[in-house]
Amino acid sequence: MKRTIIFAVVFMLAVSFNGVLLAKDDSPKDLSYPEVAGDLLWVRPLGIVHLVFGATAFVISLPVTIPLKKGGEAREFLITYPYYYYLKRPLREM
Numbered sequence: 001m002k003r004t005i006i007f008a009v010v011f012m013l014a015v016s017f018n019g020v021l022l023a024k025d026d027s028p029k030d031l032s033y034p035e036v037a038g039d040l041l042w043v044r045p046l047g048i049v050h051l052v053f054g055a056t057a058f059v060i061s062l063p064v065t066i067p068l069k070k071g072g073e074a075r076e077f078l079i080t081y082p083y084y085y086y087l088k089r090p091l092r093e094m
Contacts, residue, residue, distance in 0.1 A: 043086070051086065
């Protein structure tokens with residue numbers, strides 16, 4: 001039992017110290033044409049679907065969010081942020 005606990009702790013420590021957190025962002029600010037096409041043909045249509053599901057979740061959550069006075073936060077999280085990201089964002093920005 002003691003051996004299993006030690007192994008689990010060592011494993012969790014090894015997994016938690018990955019290099020992703022220390023990696024630099026070397027991606028170019030300007031997107032290439034295939035990335036722009038992927039954004040236009042794949043990401044934006046899925047974003048519209050995301051907006052539909054977000055609006056549905058917002059309407060369903062209204063009975064809970066109105067008494068808690070959190071309707072504005074829910075609208076911002078489920079509708080406003082996705083709207084600006086998927087529909088108002090310029091094509092060459094990610």
